[in-house]
Amino acid sequence: MDRYIHSIRQVQDYIERHYAEKITLDQLADISKFSKYHFSRIFTSSVGTTPLAYITQQRLKKSLSFLMDTDMTILEISTLCGFESISNYNTAFKKYFEKTPSKVRKSLQKERNISLFLSNNEAERSGQTSYDGRENNFLRRIWQMNIQIRELPDYEVAYVRHVGSYLETYHAWGQLGTWAAKNNLFPPSHYYIGISLDDPATTEEYACRYDACITIPSDFKKTENEEVRFQSLPGGLYALYSFYDAIDKFAIAYQVIYGQWLPSSEYDPDDRYSLEFCMNNPTEDPEGKAKVDLYVPIRKRAEVV
Numbered sequence: 001m002d003r004y005i006h007s008i009r010q011v012q013d014y015i016e017r018h019y020a021e022k023i024t025l026d027q028l029a030d031i032s033k034f035s036k037y038h039f040s041r042i043f044t045s046s047v048g049t050t051p052l053a054y055i056t057q058q059r060l061k062k063s064l065s066f067l068m069d070t071d072m073t074i075l076e077i078s079t080l081c082g083f084e085s086i087s088n089y090n091t092a093f094k095k096y097f098e099k100t101p102s103k104v105r106k107s108l109q110k111e112r113n114i115s116l117f118l119s120n121n122e123a124e125r126s127g128q129t130s131y132d133g134r135e136n137n138f139l140r141r142i143w144q145m146n147i148q149i150r151e152l153p154d155y156e157v158a159y160v161r162h163v164g165s166y167l168e169t170y171h172a173w174g175q176l177g178t179w180a181a182k183n184n185l186f187p188p189s190h191y192y193i194g195i196s197l198d199d200p201a202t203t204e205e206y207a208c209r210y211d212a213c214i215t216i217p218s219d220f221k222k223t224e225n226e227e228v229r230f231q232s233l234p235g236g237l238y239a240l241y242s243f244y245d246a247i248d249k250f251a252i253a254y255q256v257i258y259g260q261w262l263p264s265s266e267y268d269p270d271d272r273y274s275l276e277f278c279m280n281n282p283t284e285d286p287e288g289k290a291k292v293d294l295y296v297p298i299r300k301r302a303e304v305v
Contacts, residue, residue: 003263003268003301004042004046004262004263005046005263007031007032007033007034007042008032008042008043008046008047010031010032011028011031011032011043011051012047012054014027014028014031015028015054015055015058016058019055019058019059019062019081019082020059020080020081020082021082022082023055023082025039025040025051025052025202028043028051034268034269035269035271037199037271037273038258038269038271039051040199040201040202041199041201041254041255041258041259042258042259042262042269044199044201044202044255044258044259045254045255045256045258045259045260046259046263050201050202051202052202055082056092056096057096059081059082059083059092060081060092060093060096060097061118062081063077063078063080063081063089063093063101064104064108064114064117064118065114066080066081067101067104067105067108067109068105068108068109068112068114074086074089074090074101074102077089077101078090089101097121098121104117146241146242147239147240147241147257147261147265148239148240149237149238149239149240149267149298150237150238150239150240150295151235151236151237151238152235152236152238152275152295153235154232154233154234154235155191155193155213155215155232155233155235156215156216156217156218156220156230156232156233157193157213157214157215157216157230157231157232157233158176158179158180158185158213158214158216158220158222158228158229158230159176159195159211159212159213159214159228159229159230159231160172160173160175160176160179160211160212160227160228160229161209161210161211161212161229162209162210162211162212163206163207163208163209163210164205164206164208165205165206165208166196166200166208166210167247167248169194169210169212172210172211172212173192173212175212175227175228176192176212176213176214176228179227179228180214183220185214185215185216190214190215190216191214191215191277192212192213192214192277192278193213193214193215193233193275193276193277193278194210194211194212194213194275194276194278194292195210195211195213195233195273195274195275195276196208196210196273196274196276197209197210197211197273200251201251211231213231213233216230233273233275234272236270236272236297236299237267237270237297237298237299237300238275238295238296238297238298239257239261239262239265239267239295239296239298240293240294240295241253241257241293241294241296242291242292242293242294243290243291243292243293243294244289244290244291244292245289245290246288246289246290247282247289247290250290250292250294253294254274254294257294257296258296262296262298265298265301266300266301267298267299267300267301268298268299268300268301268302269296269297269298269299270297270298270299271297272297273297274294274295274296274297275294275295275297276292276293276294276295277292277293277294277295278290278291278292279291279292279293
């Protein structure tokens with residue numbers, strides 16, 4: 001746990017010192033000593049917001065002191081706080097504080113209390129957040145998750161890549177299923193495996209990449225075409241969580257594994273992609289639920305001397 005807390009605090013400290021500069025996910029991942037693929041999930045799960053959203057929030061909060069204590073223009077403040085344009089600053093400010101910078105400036109210059117303003121804002125924001133009973137029940141099940149440690153072999157797979165919303169990956173699965181049927185590749189002899197190559201919390205929805213895969217025999221004759229390509233998936237040590245619920249809750253399972261289970265375990269995430277073994281077809285499930293065996297790549301945590 002200490003390793004994760006220390007890494008995230010180092011990232012937060014860096015953002016505090018360099019908020020006025022351009023900051024990239026690659027820079028923050030390097031500071032954390034996690035790969036970019038795993039870093040964004042760990043940060044989001046630990047802090048409660050994505051790295052890029054956190055950077056924006058810190059810049060907005062820094063701007064409050066300039067609004068209160070200086071007569072600089074809104075444009076000057078937006079530039080000083082690291083925003084690319086006054087338009088971006090105004091949009092982000094109004095979205096976060098629900099007021100314009102000019103209106104907040106008048107309020108702050110009158111009240112002279114940034115802490116009170118921030119605490120009132122946070123109270124209003126928290127009051128707008130609510131979870132229904134089903135979500136709470138799901139979270140309780142996740143917090144009590146039963147993780148198994150498994151060693152997986154290497155897999156040779158055929159795959160179709162989808163670029164876009166993860167909610168529309170059925171297009172890739174449809175293509176792959178048609179091809180697999182022509183080649184007599186069926187479960188349970190062959191596994192269907194999904195790979196989410198990007199974290200949707202930090203990647204625009206239209207740019208998220210996803211590989212729909214099916215395992216193939218070692219002697220399979222590979223003939224690539226426009227629809228189907230081939231790759232090798234590395235085996236090794238993985239943490240297995242068996243998910244069975246509505247697919248829109250799958251992202252929460254990821255968050256809790258990275259934000260709670262991993263930090264309290266004796267493992268660190270390894271630099272491989274997570275593998276989502278698709279164990280059913282949700283459209284054929286009586287409750288419309290997805291059954292997925294989620295394998296998160298791990299390695300034994302090195303002892304700190």
